[in-house]
Amino acid sequence: ASPCASVNRVLLVLLVLLVCLLLHSTLLRASSRPKLSGTPTQTLSNSTEVSEAEPVVPVVICASEERIGATMAVINSVYSNTDASVFFYIVTLRDAVKLTRQYIMKTKLKGITYKILEFNPMVLKGKVKPDSSRPELLHPLNFVRFYLPLLDIKHKRVIYLDDDVIVQGDIKDLFNMKLKPGHAAAFSTDCDLPSTHEMVRSIGMQTTYMGFLDYRKEEVRDLGIDPRDCSFNPGVFVADVSEWKKQKITKQLEKWMEENFRTNIYSSAMAGGVATPPMLIVFHDKYTTLDPLWHVRHMGWSPDARYSERFLEEAHLLHWNGPFKPWHYPAVHLDLWERWFIPDPSRKFSLVRPKSNS
Numbered sequence: 001a002s003p004c005a006s007v008n009r010v011l012l013v014l015l016v017l018l019v020c021l022l023l024h025s026t027l028l029r030a031s032s033r034p035k036l037s038g039t040p041t042q043t044l045s046n047s048t049e050v051s052e053a054e055p056v057v058p059v060v061i062c063a064s065e066e067r068i069g070a071t072m073a074v075i076n077s078v079y080s081n082t083d084a085s086v087f088f089y090i091v092t093l094r095d096a097v098k099l100t101r102q103y104i105m106k107t108k109l110k111g112i113t114y115k116i117l118e119f120n121p122m123v124l125k126g127k128v129k130p131d132s133s134r135p136e137l138l139h140p141l142n143f144v145r146f147y148l149p150l151l152d153i154k155h156k157r158v159i160y161l162d163d164d165v166i167v168q169g170d171i172k173d174l175f176n177m178k179l180k181p182g183h184a185a186a187f188s189t190d191c192d193l194p195s196t197h198e199m200v201r202s203i204g205m206q207t208t209y210m211g212f213l214d215y216r217k218e219e220v221r222d223l224g225i226d227p228r229d230c231s232f233n234p235g236v237f238v239a240d241v242s243e244w245k246k247q248k249i250t251k252q253l254e255k256w257m258e259e260n261f262r263t264n265i266y267s268s269a270m271a272g273g274v275a276t277p278p279m280l281i282v283f284h285d286k287y288t289t290l291d292p293l294w295h296v297r298h299m300g301w302s303p304d305a306r307y308s309e310r311f312l313e314e315a316h317l318l319h320w321n322g323p324f325k326p327w328h329y330p331a332v333h334l335d336l337w338e339r340w341f342i343p344d345p346s347r348k349f350s351l352v353r354p355k356s357n358s
Contacts, residue, residue: 056084056086056155057084057159057171057172057175058086058089058157059078059089059158059159059160059171060091060148060151060158061075061089061091061161062090062163063091063092064093064096065092065096065348067349068103069327069342069343069350071163072109073340074163075090075109076342077166077340079109079111079112080340081167081171082170082172083170084170084171084172084175089153090116091119091151092116092117092118093118093140093141097116099346099348102345103345106345117151121140124143124257126261127257128143128261128274129274145160145234146253146254146257146278146279148239148241148244148250149245155241156240156241157175157239158238158241159175159236159239160238161235164235164320164321164325164326165319166318166340168317168318169293169315169317170316175238177288178288179243179288182286183287184240184243184249184287185238185287185288186237186288187233187234187236187279188232188295189232190207190230190231190232190233191207191230206231207230208227208231209284212231212266212276212277212280213225213227213281214264214266215227217264217265220265231276232280232283233297234276235297235319236290236294238288253279256278256281260278293314293315293317294317295317295319296311297318297319297321298322299320299321299326300321300322300325301322301323302322303330305332306333312333312336318336327349327351327352329352
C-alpha cells in the first residue's frame with residue numbers, strides 16, 4: 001500500500017474514534033441531567049393521548065406515600081362534583097408509584113382518567129436547606145408547583161391543588177375563569193373574605209409579605225415590595241402553562257430558592273414554609289385573583305377555630321393549610337373531609353381518631 005493510502009486509513013480511524021467520543025459525551029450529559037418525570041402510567045381512558053378538542057379539565061396533584069389517603073380524598077371530591085371530563089396528573093416520588101396505582105385500581109376511583117408522573121428530587125439540589133421547625137414543608141413534592149412546564153403535561157392550562165383540600169363546587173367553573181392578559185396564574189389573596197379575617201384574627205395568621213420575607217435583609221428590601229402588601233396562598237391556583245414558560249417563571253423561582261440557600265431571606269419557621277416566599281416574590285402584582293369561595297383556607301391552623309356551617313356550605317373549595325390536618329386528630333370540620341375519604345386498600349394509610357388508630 002502507498003504511504004498516502006496508509007495516512008488516509010489512519011485519518012479515517014481517528015475520525016471514527018472522534019465521532020464515538022462525541023456521541024459518548026452527549027449521551028453521558030443527557031443521562032446525568034435530572035429528569036422531572038419518569039415514564040407515565042397508562043391512563044384509564046380508552047385513549048392514552050390527551051385530546052385538546054375535548055373540553056377536559058386538567059388537575060395537577062401530588063401524592064406522597066405518607067399522605068396518599070389525602071390525595072385520594074381530593075381526587076374523589078373533584079371527580080364526584082362535576083360532569084366535566086377531568087384529567088388528573090398525579091405527581092409522586094418513585095417509592096409511591098405502585099401504591100398510588102393500586103389505590104386507584106382497587107377502589108371506586110378506577111373510573112378516573114389519570115397519568116402518574118414521577119418527580120426527581122435531584123432538581124432541588126443546592127436550592128432547599130434542611131429546617132427542623134416543620135420538616136414536612138421541605139418534602140420534595142412541595143416544590144412540584146414550581147416545575148409545571150417541565151412535567152409531562154399536555155395541556156396549556158392546568159389547576160394545581162394541594163393534597164389537604166376538598167372541592168365542593170364544580171371544578172370546571174374554576175378552570176373556566178378568565179386570567180388577565182400577561183398573567184401566568186390566579187391565586188387567592190389573603191385579604192379577601194370577612195369570614196376569613198375573623199379566622200385569621202383568632203389564630204394570629206400572617207396575611208402580609210412581612211410574615212413571609214425577612215425585611216432585615218438587603219436583598220428583600222431591594223425588591224421594593226411594601227411589607228404591608230397582602231400575601232396570597234399558592235396551595236390552589238389556575239396556571240397558564242404557555243405564559244409560565246414564556247415568562248421563564250421556573251427559572252425565576254429557582255433563582256430565589258438559590259438566593260435563600262445562600263443568604264436565608266426566608267425560613268420555614270415563618271408562616272408558609274419555604275415553598276411560599278419564592279411564589280410571593282415572583283408573582284407580586286402579577287396574578288389574577290380567584291373568587292374567594294374557591295379557596296376557603298386556614299382550616300388547619302387551629303384545633304378549635306371554626307367557620308360557621310352556613311359559610312362552609314357555600315364554599316366551593318376548603319383548604320386545611322396549617323399543622324392540624326383532617327386525617328389526624330385533633331382537627332376541625334372533620335366531617336366535611338371524611339365524607340370524601342376512601343380507605344386505603346393496602347391499609348398503609350389510616351385515619352387518626354380519638355380512642356382508635358384505625
